[in-house]
Amino acid sequence: MRICVIGTGYVGLVAGTCFAESGNNVICVDVDEAKIEGLRNGVIPIYEPGLKELVHRNSAEGRLSFTTDLAAAVKESLISFIAVGTPPGEDGSADLKHVLGVAREIGRHMEGFKIIVDKSTVPVGTADKVRQAVQGELDRRGVSLEFDVVSNPEFLKEGAAIDDFMKPDRVVIGADNVRTAEIMKELYSPFMRKTNRLIVMDIRSAEMTKYAANAMLATRISFMNQIANLCELMNADVSAVREGIGSDSRIGYDFLFPGVGYGGSCFPKDVKALIKTAEECGYDFLLLKSVEQVNERQKRLLPEKILGYFGNNGASRPLAGKTIAVWGLSFKPRTDDMREAPSIVIIERLLELGATVRAHDPEAVREARKFFGDRITYSSSNQYDILAEADALAIITEWNEYRNPDFERIRALLRQPVIFDGRNLYKPARMQEIGFEYFSLGRTPTGSVEK
Ligand SMILES: NC(=O)c1ccc[n+]([C@@H]2O[C@H](COP(=O)([O-])OP(=O)(O)OC[C@H]3O[C@@H](n4cnc5c(N)ncnc54)[C@H](O)[C@@H]3O)[C@@H](O)[C@H]2O)c1
Incomplete structure (x- = not known):
């Protein structure tokens, strides 16, 4: 054809x-x-x-x-x-x-x-x-x-x-x-x-199907993020909970990982558009409004954990003098797409708090420059280069190369062995064993919350 x-x-x-x-x-x-x-x-x-x-x-x-x-x-x-x-x-x-x-x-x-x-x-x-x-x-x-x-x-x-x-x-x-x-x-x-x-199917149902699918997936993400936050407050382990609920065939395992919030060119805008469509019909889509609010809050979580760790000294830029190394910029792995990426909110907040940011991403550096310009430094080649003398590592996107890194090398390069993991890539018990202070989502941290 x-x-x-x-x-x-x-x-x-x-x-x-x-x-x-x-x-x-x-x-x-x-x-x-x-x-x-x-x-x-x-x-x-x-x-x-x-x-x-x-x-x-x-x-x-x-x-x-x-x-x-x-x-x-x-x-x-x-x-x-x-x-x-x-x-x-x-x-x-x-x-x-x-x-x-x-x-x-x-x-x-x-x-x-x-x-x-x-x-x-x-x-x-x-x-x-x-x-x-x-x-x-x-x-x-x-x-x-x-x-x-x-x-x-x-x-x-x-x-x-x-x-x-x-x-x-x-x-x-x-x-x-x-x-x-x-x-x-x-x-x-x-x-x-x-x-x-x-x-x-008929045309209107086909148009609705796409929004319903994305809204459902976004809802699952926000739901799981809230479960994770609650787990953390109650000393429960969200990874165990995920396995426990995912095994129910009515629930399934997909889209149950907590994280730093959904991003990308689709979920944020499609959730917004469906809320608006509902509004135009005089219908208040309460659930989706909450999904969106939860997501906005979730994107702010990692910088707050970092601030909590280093201590909010009341200064206007309490992270001044600290360097945070970031792994992952794109809104998810295997793409260079930065549209609505949680990294934008996270890094902007770190900069606002006075931190110096160095970031690695295998594919998204060119796109990321459009957002951060020269306000941060970048690497797309070696994920370890940005760690030298940094005060902490923050993981934002779960690229495969971050899953099983050389922890000895990380420890040798960082000023202190502390990792803030927005994707739960590692097991807290193992991180504790090898001497890292490790903060993830919905699991008990292995470090002290305030220095
Ligand atoms: N990106 C995804 O993962 C994804 C998945 C499913 C659906 N969608 C939907 O598909 C649509 C496209 O998304 P995308 O991510 O490919 O967008 P994109 O921004 O990557 O691409 C859109 C392209 O359209 C071009 N364009 C704009 N106006 C034009 C015109 N008048 N004539 C010719 N070209 C024009 C732009 O230059 C751009 O290259 C959106 O509605 C999006 O919601 C995207």
Whole structure:
């Protein structure tokens, strides 16, 4: 099939590349000329494991191309995916200016029957707005052309995006036309070879499914973070509790790790947008409001623990003179994405408290510079370099290389052996055995809380 994917970001580039990998002819479109020029020269704008090889192969074999010319791409394609960003507007609702802008462009340039697919995460009712935007342009041109609008929300996870796209848990198609639903089924059939996991439903339910999924996952995270905080106050061990509840098949083990709060380009904005959608219907989504509040509080926990350890001496910058080494900047491992990363809140707070911050991240340093500039120092190569003469190590993102580090080396480099772990990577008993003061989440610390 001939497809164009408009918006060549984390979702559009992965989707376009995977569709090309299954034999389709795909044109990826973006307004960002530098990004498109780079992609034409084999430069991948994001870090996503396995993506580079697939882009290179499919480009070389002529199935995948990149352009800024939306008009030509739409004319050549039966299906146009809209995969542009839907950032939160000032009031928290999803800002649809990019989606509707693209819809108008499609209406301006289409010449025959088109299937227009909303892949961006968009609130219930957006397909109707897209339809109106396209129809408005056709009316303006005085032409009568058929088109269908489909909702096909994306569920891939950054860091495992290729696998998620190629072997999805499910593909949701919201369509109001059987012929179009069949074409979408055919497009996705290469990814459904073992079992059919394609679910066809009405458009509004498909739009809601994406928000419900993300809101549910965010709720699990905030719930577990509160359980962890309570465990810590009561000298219970959240790791044991996690095992205890995860073994219940109704609960399961996924998404039960406490941490420094959820971040990324999806959970924070989708939770906000769903609260706003509810509000617009006159419904108070109390639960989600709490999920959000808990998350905001959780992001502040690690700096408070650090402050508690070094002692709040009442000075305006009580951590002045202290150097905190940070492992992990991206909002989760295996991505360079810094959008809404908890590291932003944590590091900003440490700086506000007067600390000097040195950070290591294997992939996110370039993105992190956009947030912190020269206010902190960075390393992307050696995770130990930043530890020399630092007063403590704080772990924010659970990259694999932090899971089993050389503790002797850490101890030799730090001024004192103290670790604040926002991801519970190590066992407190072992940390105590090897002489570290170790503060994690929902487990009894092995050090004294105030110096
Ligand atoms: N990132 C994820 O993990 C993920 C997962 C599922 C769903 N989503 C949703 O998918 C959508 C896209 O997210 P993303 O992370 O890929 O965003 P992104 O910011 O990485 O990419 C969006 C791209 O669209 C381009 N763009 C903006 N306006 C355009 C226009 N008029 N024409 C052509 N290109 C244009 C931008 O230049 C950018 O390259 C969002 O709605 C998001 O919520 C994201």
